[in-house]
Amino acid sequence: xxxxxxxxxxxxxxxxxxxxxxxxxxxxxxxxxxxxxxxxxxxxxxxxxxxxxxxxxxxxxxxxxxxxxxxxxxxxxxxxxxxxxxxxxxxxxxxxxxxxxxxxxxxxxxxxxxxxxxxxxxxxxxxxxxxxxxxxxxxxxxxxxxxxxxxxxxxxxxxxxxxxxxxxxxxxxxxxxxxxxxxxxxxxxxxxxxxxxxxxxxxxxxxxxxxxxxxxxxxxxxxxxxxxxxxxxxxxxxxxxxxxxxxxxxxxxxxxxxxxxxxxxxxxxxxxxxxxxxxxxxxxxxxxxxxxxxxxxxxxxxxxxxxxxxxxxxxxxxxxxxxxxxxxxxxxxxxxxxxxxxxxxxxxxxxxxxxxxxxxxxxxxxxxxxxxxxxxxxxxxxxxxxxxxxxxxxxxxxxxxxxxxxxxxxxxxxxxxxxxxxxxxxxxxxxxxxxxxxxxxxxxxxxxxxxx
Amino acid sequence: xxxxxxxxxxxxxxxxxxxxxxxxxxxxxxxxxxxxxxxxxxxxxxxxxxxxxxxxxxxxxxxxxxxxxxxxxxxxxxxxxxxxxxxxxxxxxxxxxxxxxxxxxxxxxxxxxxxxxxxxxxxxxxxxxxxxxxxxxxxxxxxxxxxxxxxxxxxxxxxxxxxxxxxxxxxxxxxxxxxxxxxxxxxxxxxxxxxxxxxxxxxxxxxxxxxxxxxxxxxxxxxxxxxxxxxxxxxxxxxxxxxxxxxxxxxxxxxxxxxxxxxxxxxxxxxxxxxxxxxxxxxxxxxxxxxxxxxxxxxxxxxxxxxxxxxxxxxxxxxxxxxxxxxxxxxxxxxxxxxxxxxxxxxxxxxxxxxxxxxxxxxxxxxxxxxxxxxxxxxxxxxxxxxxxxxxxxxxxxxxxxxxxxxxxxxxxxxxxxxxxxxxxxxxxxxxxxxxxxxxxxxxxxxxxxxx
Numbered sequence: 001x002x003x004x005x006x007x008x009x010x011x012x013x014x015x016x017x018x019x020x021x022x023x024x025x026x027x028x029x030x031x032x033x034x035x036x037x038x039x040x041x042x043x044x045x046x047x048x049x050x051x052x053x054x055x056x057x058x059x060x061x062x063x064x065x066x067x068x069x070x071x072x073x074x075x076x077x078x079x080x081x082x083x084x085x086x087x088x089x090x091x092x093x094x095x096x097x098x099x100x101x102x103x104x105x106x107x108x109x110x111x112x113x114x115x116x117x118x119x120x121x122x123x124x125x126x127x128x129x130x131x132x133x134x135x136x137x138x139x140x141x142x143x144x145x146x147x148x149x150x151x152x153x154x155x156x157x158x159x160x161x162x163x164x165x166x167x168x169x170x171x172x173x174x175x176x177x178x179x180x181x182x183x184x185x186x187x188x189x190x191x192x193x194x195x196x197x198x199x200x201x202x203x204x205x206x207x208x209x210x211x212x213x214x215x216x217x218x219x220x221x222x223x224x225x226x227x228x229x230x231x232x233x234x235x236x237x238x239x240x241x242x243x244x245x246x247x248x249x250x251x252x253x254x255x256x257x258x259x260x261x262x263x264x265x266x267x268x269x270x271x272x273x274x275x276x277x278x279x280x281x282x283x284x285x286x287x288x289x290x291x292x293x294x295x296x297x298x299x300x301x302x303x304x305x306x307x308x309x310x311x312x313x314x315x316x317x318x319x320x321x322x323x324x325x326x327x328x329x330x331x332x333x334x335x336x337x338x339x340x341x342x343x344x345x346x347x348x349x350x351x352x353x354x355x356x357x358x359x360x361x362x363x364x365x366x367x368x369x370x371x372x373x374x375x376x377x378x379x380x381x382x383x384x385x386x387x388x389x390x391x392x393x394x395x396x397x398x399x400x401x402x403x404x405x406x407x408x409x410x411x412x413x414x415x416x417x418x419x420x421x422x423x424x425x426x427x428x429x430x431x432x433x434x435x436x437x438x439x440x441x442x443x444x445x446x447x448x449x450x451x452x
Numbered sequence: 453x454x455x456x457x458x459x460x461x462x463x464x465x466x467x468x469x470x471x472x473x474x475x476x477x478x479x480x481x482x483x484x485x486x487x488x489x490x491x492x493x494x495x496x497x498x499x500x501x502x503x504x505x506x507x508x509x510x511x512x513x514x515x516x517x518x519x520x521x522x523x524x525x526x527x528x529x530x531x532x533x534x535x536x537x538x539x540x541x542x543x544x545x546x547x548x549x550x551x552x553x554x555x556x557x558x559x560x561x562x563x564x565x566x567x568x569x570x571x572x573x574x575x576x577x578x579x580x581x582x583x584x585x586x587x588x589x590x591x592x593x594x595x596x597x598x599x600x601x602x603x604x605x606x607x608x609x610x611x612x613x614x615x616x617x618x619x620x621x622x623x624x625x626x627x628x629x630x631x632x633x634x635x636x637x638x639x640x641x642x643x644x645x646x647x648x649x650x651x652x653x654x655x656x657x658x659x660x661x662x663x664x665x666x667x668x669x670x671x672x673x674x675x676x677x678x679x680x681x682x683x684x685x686x687x688x689x690x691x692x693x694x695x696x697x698x699x700x701x702x703x704x705x706x707x708x709x710x711x712x713x714x715x716x717x718x719x720x721x722x723x724x725x726x727x728x729x730x731x732x733x734x735x736x737x738x739x740x741x742x743x744x745x746x747x748x749x750x751x752x753x754x755x756x757x758x759x760x761x762x763x764x765x766x767x768x769x770x771x772x773x774x775x776x777x778x779x780x781x782x783x784x785x786x787x788x789x790x791x792x793x794x795x796x797x798x799x800x801x802x803x804x805x806x807x808x809x810x811x812x813x814x815x816x817x818x819x820x821x822x823x824x825x826x827x828x829x830x831x832x833x834x835x836x837x838x839x840x841x842x843x844x845x846x847x848x849x850x851x852x853x854x855x856x857x858x859x860x861x862x863x864x865x866x867x868x869x870x871x872x873x874x875x876x877x878x879x880x881x882x883x884x885x886x887x888x889x890x891x892x893x894x895x896x897x898x899x900x901x902x903x904x
Contacts (some may be wrong), residue, residue, distance in 0.1 A: 001774070322456035323453075385488060
């Protein structure tokens with residue numbers, strides 16, 4: 001006998017939770033499609049030499065390698081490895097199918113990725129990413145950067161997990177500002193930006209201490225200037241535009257980034273995103289050197305400790321390792337497994353409060369044909385429905401319905417048959433009514449209107 | 453520069469094909485839910501010792517092992533392996549979460565599985581399986597076997613890939629018949645059944661020759677009797693019931709299986725499956741020893757060469773390796789990747805003939821706010837919609853629309869603005885009309901009624 005258990009670092013759900021998780025993925029996918037993003041899926045593994053184009057990085061050390069039994073016996077370097085994000089597979093996909101794709105290429109991809117993370121609570125080795133990217137050929141106007149927040153807004157509005165803020169910045173503004181300050185060495189700038197990026201987590205005071213302290217040794221005045229710059233936040237659309245104008249006047253080196261961001265903000269407004277849902281935040285740098293223009297982070301207003309639930313930005317060239325074409329792009333990623341786990345921890349996930357599933361009970365075996373006929377009618381109308389195929393005590397059937405998470409139960413027994421009715425019970429409220437057999441479908445379709 | 457390419461044996465699709473494939477998976481999943489099956493997902497990898505409970509089998513030799521960079525450096529046996537089907541993960545899942553599940557446990561699972569197959573056309577190393585199973589605790593009445601064909605019928609009716617037949621048999625009938633014929637040794641019986649299983653592919657005559665020839669050496673009369681038995685087919689519900697009655701009279705040893713199959717057929721009819729969609733076929737044995745009662749295969753009437761597109765059956769005990777509980781079950785699997793590939797080869801897949809996606813064109817940059825407003829309105833009504841964010845020549849925009857696969861294009865340029873209308877073009881028919889701006893949404897929502 002072998003002890004059944006899942007590998008560490010995986011998020012395996014019970015069916016009720018899985019329904020809630022699937023609902024999250026469906027909302028994300030539906031809204032991605034709504035904005036004209038096209039689906040793709042890539043294999044879970046890539047050829048090792050294709051996947052690992054760079055050497056050394058942290059991600060590289062977290063890669064899972066794949067070998068068939070035969071390959072394992074023969075020894076040698078593994079030919080395959082599991083994808084660790086959806087960006088490298090996208091780059092490979094676009095380069096491989098370049099001539100069959102229409103550009104700008106707008107794709108969404110919702111799949112699991114794999115990282116050999118140290119096992120700890122809330123850290124996953126297998127997790128879903130939900131990505132969108134728009135890839136231009138040769139060029140991609142900055143207005144594409146404005147569409148992304150509109151998609152983020154649509155997704156998180158429908159997910160209804162509370163108020164959220166999409167924070168925007170532009171790497172060119174950061175670069176211009178720091179160069180004007182004399183922090184122009186790329187590596188030095190990256191180190192400072194990494195600290196700045198921590199302001200929302202560590203607080204401004206702690207970050208200031210780090211920048212003044214050993215390693216950075218920035219003078220007090222410089223640190224004050226940096227903080228004065230990065231701590232500015234907009235509260236309305238107009239205040240955001242005013243801050244940008246101010247910034248451009250004070251620091252001419254930031255002009256290019258400021259102009260881009262102003263265009264993005266103007267279009268975000270035209271796209272109908274409410275102005276309390278987006279804000280400037282110059283402390284957002286995003287760890288990756290990858291991003292070159294607009295960058296995004298999204299946070300839940302009531303749960304700042306969760307951190308960014310959706311991040312991304314603009315990049316210069318997607319597939320330089322695989323193609324001579326210049327393929328600039330902009331995109332974001334939602335880490336759905338981590339988000340789901342965090343929302344569940346915060347009590348924001350209720351397993352399928354709205355399952356709308358119906359259980360047709362069975363009190364006497366002889367009623368099975370009628371129960372099946374009822375189910376057939378409901379299914380024909382698009383209602384998810386199970387029939388108790390074995391007559392059991394009613395208490396046992398209710399227990400089963402509760403454990404699975406049904407919303408309604410239909411009962412048709414001796415008394416119902418005599419009266420020519422069926423009983424319909426709302427399992428959440430406990431309310432039970434007798435209705436004419438012919439009213440069952442309209443009643444279930446409009447349960448709320450019927451006071452059920 | 454690295455040549456971008458996918459690993460052999462994977463099915464990577466272009467976006468239009470991916471939409472068609474996703475549609476297939478959605479239809480399958482929706483119909484599974486319609487019958488009260490609950491979703492689960494399991495990790496792509498399992499602990500090796502959990503996954504590989506038996507030693508030796510062919511499947512075992514096709515397993516892919518997974519190792520992190522660290523584990524690979526350390527050497528030693530791989531701790532993880534990719535799932536090769538959804539049945540072993542289901543067994544592990546049910547055993548691991550037994551006390552949190554409601555029984556009979558009805559789950560569906562649509563995920564990819566991995567097998568180190570020899571690379572050849574139409575053979576995949578990564579492919580989707582779409583499984584349903586009902587798992588009982590201690591026992592599971594045979595009536596559950598009848599629900600499965602109703603689900604198969606619902607799925608393939610909605611997929612609309614042509615007429616199909618669900619063939620049914622019962623392993624107890626086969627066992628009873630062969631035991632009565634003196635072919636009672638388990639191994640011998642399995643070998644004969646394996647040949648019988650090939651009748652639909654090889655033809656009865658070829659199989660008869662094999663059974664008479666070296667290795668089997670069955671006498672002519674025995675082979676005739678076997679063929680006479682396994683070649684019987686029903687054409688209607690009544691003829692199926694008559695064949696079963698006849699069989700029971702002729703071969704009393706088949707009685708148990710006959711009674712089960714008769715009950716299953718009676719309920720299939722009560723579930724509303726049309727009688728031209730199911731038939732008895734005593735040559736179906738299913739390769740696996742795993743099945744003990746009802747077995748199913750489904751074939752497309754017009755494409756017999758494709759073989760079974762959906763198979764499964766009843767088994768005695770799901771999780772004997774992981775649990776002391778007796779967990780009998782019944783289930784089926786649809787190999788969606790292979791099915792999609794075969795339908796595409798047969799010309800039965802048209803990439804998203806009904807995409808319903810709308811492209812809002814842009815002739816002048818100044819019209820962008822209006823184009824965005826139109827898109828916002830369409831999206832609000834649930835229509836998938838992209839806006840051309842850059843003004844381009846109309847021919848280029850049509851070319852893009854065609855390549856992506858849009859169904860409609862909305863145009864709002866100088867002349868439309870002057871007249872206070874928008875132009876709506878059906879990209880399949882080429883028909884273009886000018887309509888009042890306010891009519892766009894009702895027109896698109898009911899495009900067919902409007903003669904578009």
